[in-house]
Amino acid sequence: MRKFDTKVQHLKYRVLREVARSAFQDDLHHAFHNIPQKIVEGPKATMRCCIYKERAIVGERINVAMGGNPDNPNVIEVLDIACDKCPVGGFEVSDACRGCIAHRCEDVCKLGAISFDAHQKAHIDKEKCVECGKCASVCPFSAIANNKRPCQNSCKVKAISMDEEKKAIIDNKKCISCGACVYQCPFGAIMDKSYIVDVVNLIKGSEDTHQYKLYAVVAPSIASQFRYANLGQIISAIKELGFYSVVEAALGADMVADSEAEELMEKGFLTSSCCPAFVDYIHKQFPQLTEHISHNLSPMAVISKYIKSTDPTSKVVFIGPCTAKKMELQRPEVAPYVDSVITFEELQALIDSKDIDLDALPLGTLDNASYYGRIFARSGGLSEAVAEAIKEKGRDDFILNPIVCDGIEACKTALLKASRKALPNNFIEGMACVGGCIGGAGCLTHGDRNKNEVDSYGKEALEKTIQSAIAPYTD
Secondary structure: OOOOOOOHHHHHHHHHHHHHHHHHHOOHHHHHHHHHHHHHOOOOOOOOOHHHHHHHHHHHHHHOOOOOOOOOOOOOOOOHHOOOOOOOOEEOOOOOOOOOOOOOOHHHHHHHHHEEOOOOEEEEOOOOOOOOHHHHHHHHOOOOEEEOOOHHHHHOOOOOEEEOOEEEEEOOOOOOOOOOOHHHHHOOOEEOOOOHHHHHHHHHHOOOOOOOEEEEOOOOHHHOOOOOOOOOHHHHHHHOOOOOOEEHHHHHHHHHHHHHHHHHHHHHHEEEOOHHHHHHHHHHHOOHHHHEEEEOOOHHHHHHHHHHOOOOOOEEEEEEEEOOOHOOOOOOOOOOOOOEEHHHHHHHHHHOOOOOOHOOOOOOOOOOOOOOHHHHHHHHHHHHHHHHHHEEEEOOOOOOOEEEEOHHHHHHHHHHHHOOOOOOOOOEEEEEOOOHHOOOOOOOOOOHHHHHHHEEEEEEEEOHHHHHHHHOOOO
């Protein structure tokens, strides 16, 4: 039984699965006709006003599943036809207002936007309100709420607004492609472009490794996914798809922790470079701090670079929870090493498009990385790994004082302090998603168990130190 958090995810999965199946069968030219008919059987609508609109939306989802709008450089796209144009009211007073005499809301509003009717019930003047939220924070009855669209509420970098028709639009100059809006939109009107067709072509092009070897680099957060199956079965399923080998991105994380520790000790202050959304956020909102971004590539790029140094003809696909990795793929310093990126959602669709019977597969293994490389998947893991790397180098004289930023709002606070030279810490671990990579938009599930599962997976590592993990791969 497949597990998804929402029906929106399940619909997305069904489209991806059928697109992948059509690609494997060289039948993509019929996809736009056959797939909507298959997914929206009718005769009654189950999601929208009529089956014709449902099928039209599925058609747009197929387009994004096949790469989306080539003129839009962002991997996050809005499906105009699917946007429900959710009503937006900003801060509003609900019926919970008791008409108290304290009037804290009025006292705290410096713009005079709060008034009262004959029954002492509060009202907000929209022309004066600047949506600072101070009135909501002091109301003893929690009677004032900010009624934002789910997509706007989820976007902590304020990249989402509305056009004249009240449809969502994304400002690419602000967007960091974290995918929070993708996961939170209850209508599935915002999607991440998929490269699943490109991956199918890479699988077919390898001709069972006769043309080239195709490597899958899997993120350590895979340990918290695919709960209906054993992780070993998923590893075997990836090979069954046509991949030559499955390599842990966590090994790249071990390499990054080792070199990032060296860089930090040399420079004295550093921000992490593992999360592409966090790095993009610095470039767009705190350009004065870009010189402090670690010069190390991300674990994905580092291990992919190693693979291609040993086998220049190989192809590499990264599989993880992150939509921002699809943007990182486009960076000139990363593009030579990573051929494509898919999420766990897309991996699930790939496996099922080939009707692979997981129960019939042997248990594959992953044994490349250490505990410290594997815990990069959750918030705080990177800092722990850098601390361990410093310890293993015998540098007791260097005091690591990290600040762990769990989510982009925490990142903003730390970066503001750093820009004003008011941050006491010497290392900023930045994760755009709350919880770290285990909270990525491309996860199948998002839950409290994920952190514990990643830690348990880390403890299963055969290599107990960073140095023992990377020793076979260094000169």
